[in-house]
Amino acid sequence: MRIDVIGGGAIGLLFGGRLAEAGADVRIWTRTSEQSAELAEDGIELHPLDGSAARAVRVKSSWIGNAGQHIKDENGTGRTVLLTVKQTDVDEQLLERLAMIACPVSTLIVSLQNGVGHLERIKSRTGEAPVLAAVTTEGARRLGPRSVRHTGSGDTWLGPWKENEGKADHMLENQQKMLVSMLQSAGFASSLSKEMESLILRKLMINAVINPLTALFDVTNGELPQHPARKRLMKALLTETETVLRAAGMKIREDGWRLIEEVCERTGGNVSSMLSDVRAGRKTEIDSINGQIVRMAENLLLAAPLNQAIVELVHALD
Structure with a gap:
């Protein structure tokens, strides 16, 4: 499964690293070229919740400024974009880059921001690409550009929000189920919800x-x-x-x-x-x-x- 994680903060590194360990093809899109270079060279350093030794996880990484050179969906099965930046970072420049990365209609955009109001702005700039709301109570702390500590287990819910209700087709439903299954394989307590x-x-x-x-x-x-x-x-x-x-x-x-x-x-x-x-x-x-x-x-x-x-x-x- 191809997953593009936009944001190299604590949640982005945690989800990206764990999903890559579970077998997903993960690319981390970062705010700086320096962080991207570190991740591409050495991978994500994951510090587990149980305090055991940190482990390195290989991932792909790109600078968000190069989003115009996004990689096409080679296998035709659709991609998932996890938007993990803070809501304060969901500005016009980021939305422009997001639209480039998520341009195939088959791409599923999953928004993990706190607060409200951002989903409307995301949808207004991403056209026909389906947008899912997501909520997580996982705890994480970024220790460095490529290092993250898992600080608390929680729950992750995904599902349609009011602007998308009734628009899901069979392919979209399958993508949602595949994503939840992948998150569960990565060790996250994840489920679909109709009460987002x-x-x-x-x-x-x-x-x-x-x-x-x-x-x-x-x-x-x-x-x-x-x-x-x-x-x-x-x-x-x-x-x-x-x-x-x-x-x-x-x-x-x-x-x-x-x-x-x-x-x-x-x-x-x-x-x-x-x-x-x-x-x-x-x-x-x-x-x-x-x-x-x-x-x-x-x-x-x-x-x-x-x-x-x-x-x-x-x-x-x-």
Whole structure:
């Protein structure tokens, strides 16, 4: 199976490496030519969750700037593109490159971004290529340009979103099933879902509580709930966020707080992407996460003062 992974960050390296180990033909598309050269020369260095010795996995790699020279689909069976960059990186330039890489209609585009709003932008630039929504709670930390540590096991769901509902054909359904099977072979707990809208909002809720607070307190996911004051703040932020998202259509069967606790436990050693961005002096995804909660609340005539305060506090760290 041919898989193009766009993004050489933690999730891109983790999924790309594990899928290559499972037998997929993987190409990692990177933001810099230097990272691409390292990956092409030495492969991905995977540090397993169980703490065992790291292992090198061979993959192909290309610089995203060369996307116009994309490789054609030689075997005619279609390809899968995993878009693993952060939502803040889904700009016009990246969408132009994505359209080049995914130009065959048989290419399946799978979007793994946090937040909402990006799927519409992706679809508007990729024409007839089918776009799937995806949500994952796997934890990973990039240690270097070619090195990644798996920091927490989770679940990965794939499925159509509202713009694609009712448009799936037999070939697309087979591609989805093949991808899920490949992800399972790579050791990821993966499944298809017809409730992606709720799952996307569910992931937004998790991110809105965990990511900004780990960034503000400079702690790992597992450390976050260990202090009573932090725990009280987490619960207050969850209550406000959950109220807004339920009003926006989120259907969630689990207890919200227990779900947050489970994610913190399962990804205990993980440094959230927002904390990593703050430490590295990069722009965070705060506007796409808690900022989105604030915008939803305004549209629903609800109040979200705590989310608004969190947005301002994280911006103060930028």
